[in-house]
Amino acid sequence: DSGVTQTPKHLITATGQRVTLRCSPRSGDLSVYWYQQSLDQGLQFLIQYYNGEERAKGNILERFSAQQFPDLHSELNLSSLELGDSALYFCASSAPGGNNEQFFGPGTRLTVL
């Protein structure tokens, strides 16, 4: 158990809908990262937050957005969902300083029908 929690574990929804994925980082970690893992694209970095502020942006679609709250939990919002958005979405957290090693949550498996 990495100490990073993600809810829900599974999510099934329809095209065009909007969903919110939630992540709680390890105690003391200020950074939260979001990744998308799909069969054809591999593991893609989406976005990073550090202590409530956006720190880095990767291959995140405009239909997707994220935020980190004062209690450091983070939410990833996915809207106007398409079939291709079906994937495993990981959240990871890391401590300030150090090697930036990231500890991953168990993931949320999103299925868009």
Place this chain on the structure above:
Amino acid sequence: AQKITQTQPGMFVQEKEAVTLDCTYDTSDQSYGLFWYKQPSSGEMIFLIYQGSYDEQNATEGRYSLNFQKARKSANLVISASQLGDSAMYFCAMRELYGQNFVFGPGTRLSVLP
């Protein structure tokens, strides 16, 4: 731009033997970190080992060691005394010290045979 290459889509190894998983990277930065993660069939991503670009010694963590060859830009993972539980996908990743992305390679699927 950062790039990670893992040329072995799949590898087989006999139980109790050692195996090397290849990783090469491309960066123009002098300061960066290299990571290996394991993803079993259950799906979670497990951090294995870290190597900093300025570390003179190869990193080791238990049965895992990282064969770091900076001039060749390679960071191969060596697993000694393979166990059945080592069967999983293995990902090499890199982050530049001042970079904005954490880049993963495509992964290598390791199968340990009894």
